[in-house]
Amino acid sequence: MAALQHLQAATPGMPEWTPVHWLGLLSGDAIVVIAEADGEVAGYAVASLLRIPGEVVAELEAIVVASSHRRNGLGNGLLRYLLTEAQAAGAIRLMLEVRTGNGAAQALYRGLGFQEEGLRRRYYRDPVEDAMLMSLQFPQETVAEEKGPE
Numbered sequence: 001m002a003a004l005q006h007l008q009a010a011t012p013g014m015p016e017w018t019p020v021h022w023l024g025l026l027s028g029d030a031i032v033v034i035a036e037a038d039g040e041v042a043g044y045a046v047a048s049l050l051r052i053p054g055e056v057v058a059e060l061e062a063i064v065v066a067s068s069h070r071r072n073g074l075g076n077g078l079l080r081y082l083l084t085e086a087q088a089a090g091a092i093r094l095m096l097e098v099r100t101g102n103g104a105a106q107a108l109y110r111g112l113g114f115q116e117e118g119l120r121r122r123y124y125r126d127p128v129e130d131a132m133l134m135s136l137q138f139p140q141e142t143v144a145e146e147k148g149p150e
Helices: 002-009 019-027 074-088 103-111
Strands: 030-037 040-052 055-065 091-099 115-124 129-137
Touching (some): 002 040, 002 055, 019 030, 030 074, 040 074, 055 074, 074 091, 091 103, 091 115, 103 129
Parallel strands (some): 055 091
Antiparallel strands (some): 030 040, 040 055, 091 129, 115 129
């Protein structure tokens, strides 16, 4: 957990989660994907699973890549793996918020099929910025109804 906290603290614009927040997230219903390089954490992605009657929805809590590992596809790989794990956990979609000024993250999300759903005004602090709401609907398997004897 300390390596994840350190990486998050070293990433501009990321919220500073307390150890209590980390423990609550990691001990709850969450998916955590960690990438290592040279014996160190190079990046991670965390999503919580929200179980509401009749469906499961995943919410991206954070995706962080160390500055020395950016622009080489690591964020894309982390997110793709997280999407696979969320689907395997029964999620019907993954939703997220992203800073309106974070064009690189928006491009990553759009490239994977995320759609813009709305805006939360003044959602972020330090600096104050709007949040774009995005989501990706997972394909649902359809089960053909078996026909009985007529």
